[in-house]
Amino acid sequence: MTATIIDGKTIAAQLRGKIATDVAHLNAAHGIVPGIAVVLVGADPASEVYVRTKAKAVAEAGMRAIDKKLPVTTSEAELLALIAALNADPAVHGILVQLPLPPQIDSHRIISAIDPGKDVDGFHPLNVGRLASGLPTLAPCTPLGCVMLAKSVRPSLAGLEAVVIGRSNIVGKPVAQLLLMENATVTVAHSKTHDLPAVCRRADILVAAIGRPEMVRGDWIKPGAIVIDVGINRVPGKEGKSKIVGDVAFAEAAQVAGAVTPVPGGVGPMTIACLLLNTLRAARALNGLPALNL
Ligand SMILES: NC(=O)C1=CN([C@@H]2O[C@H](COP(=O)(O)OP(=O)(O)OC[C@H]3O[C@@H](n4cnc5c(N)ncnc54)[C@H](OP(=O)(O)O)[C@@H]3O)[C@@H](O)[C@H]2O)C=CC1
Numbered sequence: 037m038t039a040t041i042i043d044g045k046t047i048a049a050q051l052r053g054k055i056a057t058d059v060a061h062l063n064a065a066h067g068i069v070p071g072i073a074v075v076l077v078g079a080d081p082a083s084e085v086y087v088r089t090k091a092k093a094v095a096e097a098g099m100r101a102i103d104k105k106l107p108v109t110t111s112e113a114e115l116l117a118l119i120a121a122l123n124a125d126p127a128v129h130g131i132l133v134q135l136p137l138p139p140q141i142d143s144h145r146i147i148s149a150i151d152p153g154k155d156v157d158g159f160h161p162l163n164v165g166r167l168a169s170g171l172p173t174l175a176p177c178t179p180l181g182c183v184m185l186a187k188s189v190r191p192s193l194a195g196l197e198a199v200v201i202g203r204s205n206i207v208g209k210p211v212a213q214l215l216l217m218e219n220a221t222v223t224v225a226h227s228k229t230h231d232l233p234a235v236c237r238r239a240d241i242l243v244a245a246i247g248r249p250e251m252v253r254g255d256w257i258k259p260g261a262i263v264i265d266v267g268i269n270r271v272p273g274k275e276g277k278s279k280i281v282g283d284v285a286f287a288e289a290a291q292v293a294g295a296v297t298p299v300p301g302g303v304g305p306m307t308i309a310c311l312l313l314n315t316l317r318a319a320r321a322l323n324g325l326p327a328l329n330l
């Protein structure tokens with residue numbers, strides 16, 4: 037079997053196009069320019085990839101970017117003060133603090149300080165609870181993108197066996213919640229899971245969010261399964277340069293799976309499109325405008 041390659045780049049571009057249309061309308065009819073503040077403390081390789089690719093997409097969608105780069109020595113009090121200022125700024129509709137944060141800063145305390153209405157990452161405990169309760173909320177961007185990509189090849193996920201590898205608050209747990217909302221039967225695996233390859237072989241939908249380059253092999257995949265690769269791993273490439281690979285051995289997966297997302301060009305671009313979508317949703321809600329159906 038040769039898998040369908042799910043083209044995240046193209047699907048994300050289509051979504052960004054729809055977002056740009058609504059942003060133009062929001063500006064023309066209400067004079068609103070959605071603003072997204074991205075805070076990066078210190079340097080983290082995956083975060084830097086994110087910041088780099090995000091900047092262009094924000095401008096193309098007609099939104100305003102407010103980028104804050106702080107030194108790695110920033111104190112928790114300084115970061116809390118910045119968040120208070122962004123919460124109070126009416127031109128800022130979305131606030132994203134890049135994770136991980138340096139060790140002197142308690143990330144839970146920071147996330148809890150963000151105005152839940154501006155929490156475009158969907159990480160605030162209030163929004164996490166709303167998602168778990170099935171209430172409308174700002175849902176995390178990467179998980180939203182994963183589900184959209186799976187649905188691009190299989191519009192109904194109802195009744196399917198889904199296995200998520202990884203249980204982080206950023207990806208694993210919220211993607212499991214969203215798959216449950218789609219009526220999949222969801223298993224969440226992690227580093228203590230016994231016989232991970234056997235658990236994975238049950239999956240009609242396999243989501244890999246591990247952070248280990250090419251850990252998922254071809255013989256872990258059920259023939260015909262949908263494989264969503266979230267991993268962003270920098271590894272040595274040709275001529276001393278580095279390259280990005282996912283958590284799935286792509287060439288092997290493509291022999292077995294029904295559909296697979298590439299890295300780059302899969303989940304990453306969707307994360308950015310969903311960040312724009314959440315910022316647009318937040319800007320509308322903060323201005324008392326009705327929700328969108330994109
Ligand atoms: N494309 C995108 O838009 C995004 C990509 N990413 C990427 O996705 C990956 C995962 O990110 P994130 O969730 O933040 O990572 P974390 O490190 O927070 O979580 C990794 C998870 O994988 C599990 N795990 C680690 N090793 C193994 C193993 N050998 N077997 C089974 N499970 C294992 C861990 O288990 P345990 O809990 O037991 O420790 C943990 O639950 C990274 O590569 C990251 O860069 C992240 C966000 C967005």
Ligand SMILES: Nc1nc(=O)c2c([nH]1)NC[C@@H]1CN(c3ccc(C(=O)N[C@@H](CCC(=O)O)C(=O)O)cc3)C=[N+]21
Pocket residue numbers: 082083085086089132133134135136157177178268280299300301302303304305307308
């Ligand atoms: N609060 C917070 N929210 C996040 O969502 C978050 C975070 N912190 N910290 C870092 C990770 C990582 N992440 C990525 C998003 C997009 C790409 C992306 O666009 N990748 C492209 C480009 C890759 C390339 O440049 O080659 C691709 O996969 O095709 C990558 C990585 C979001 N994260």
